[in-house]
Amino acid sequence: DAGVIQSPRHEVTEMGQEVTLRCKPISGHNSLFWYRQTMMRGLELLIYFNNNVPIDDSGMPEDRFSAKMPNASFSTLKIQPSEPRDSAVYFCASSLAGTGEAFGQGTRLTVV
Amino acid sequence: DAKTTQPPSMDCAEGRAANLPCNHSTISGNEYVYWYRQIHSQGPQYIIHGLKNNETNEMASLIITEDRKSSTLILPHATLRDTAVYYCIVRSQGAQKLVFGQGTRLTINP
DSSP: OOOOEEEOSEEEEOTTOOEEEEEEOOTTOOEEEEEEEETTTEEEEEEEEETTEEEEOTTOOSTTEEEEEEETTEEEEEESSOOGGGOEEEEEEEEOTTSOOEEOOOEEEEEO | OOOOBOOSEEEEETTSOEEEEEEOTTOOTTEEEEEEEEOTTSOOEEEEEESSSOEEOSSOEEEEOTTSSEEEEEETTOOGGGOEEEEEEEEETTOOOOOOOOOEEEEEEO
């Protein structure tokens, strides 16, 4: 298994632009998570899905952030419009009930 | 979920056992202890978890005290590649949120 696959690995964009981060979870996993990591705040859970349904989005910072999971093998995290304070590493993770989460390699986002 | 306390940093010599402590004095009966680590520039990696019995896998051993108020992650023969930040997380059965603290930055020295 290739593990959780995220794309792109790096993204540099200008303030105000739309950014879309992509994630392919491990086949057979039924939960998917989006995390954000910064030096100041560490690792924070943004949102998670069970069986493609959003369960808890209380960590999503504001309406500029949205996440979708149209099917079991794909999820997106969108920021529109992006701001410099959104610069961070965004991780996607997936799991099967009762197991530990598998994390992707992350997307390093820089908003200038 | 119960809060955990870990030392901010530790050092260990290569080839020796690394013992990483974690305090979770407010843990409740249905809460598990999970350990993850994050090697520089990589995503977090699941290591091991347990409820009350000691656990061992190919990566590490987890020793949980009888009162469950603390635990120790043991890397039996640390290598340079084990240098990472190690997170101890307490999590309810069935809960899916992982709440990461600051962890312990473990440095393995040659």
